[in-house]
Amino acid sequence: MSDTNEFITALFTDDPDNEESYYRTNLELDGEKLLWWEVLKAALEDYKENVNANKSVDRLKFIEAFDWFYNEHQSSYIGSYENICDMFAIDAFYLRKYLILWTKTNYEREKISKGRRPEIEYLNLQEI
Numbered sequence: 001m002s003d004t005n006e007f008i009t010a011l012f013t014d015d016p017d018n019e020e021s022y023y024r025t026n027l028e029l030d031g032e033k034l035l036w037w038e039v040l041k042a043a044l045e046d047y048k049e050n051v052n053a054n055k056s057v058d059r060l061k062f063i064e065a066f067d068w069f070y071n072e073h074q075s076s077y078i079g080s081y082e083n084i085c086d087m088f089a090i091d092a093f094y095l096r097k098y099l100i101l102w103t104k105t106n107y108e109r110e111k112i113s114k115g116r117r118p119e120i121e122y123l124n125l126q127e128i
Contacts, residue, residue, distance in 0.1 A: 036084045043068050043081075047099065051106055069096060 029037055043065045050062035074080040085092035 033087065036079070036087055039079060040081075040084050040088075048102075048106075051103055069099060 046061040047065040047069065050058045050065070053059045053062055068074075069081050072082065075082045077083070082092045085095065
């Protein structure tokens with residue numbers, strides 16, 4: 001799980017130096033592995049950047065990322081979330097739990113900063 005913690009720290013601190021340090025220290029990225037790493041990273045970025053989106057195009061990016069992270073029946077697909085996590089020895093379940101925690105924290109922060117409850121009808125956090 002320490003690899004997963006380091007991965008989460010690298011991608012959720014918004015510090016490019018930290019992320020690059022993780023790459024150099026923990027991963028041998030070349031060819032196919034680099035491609036799958038970038039897929040995982042792009043999905044996380046779409047999730048993080050669009051979680052409170054109001055524009056339909058940005059909301060769609062979040063929905064697609066959310067579906068990719070939480071749609072377990074796609075595990076037979078080589079580019080599935082679970083398979084990519086396995087490739088990098090990242091605990092997929094733990095990262096999902098972290099995303100839920102991050103989403104709840106972000107949701108509350110957004111609600112407080114705007115003085116209202118943001119519209120996220122497609123994500124019922126109480127059911128997760």
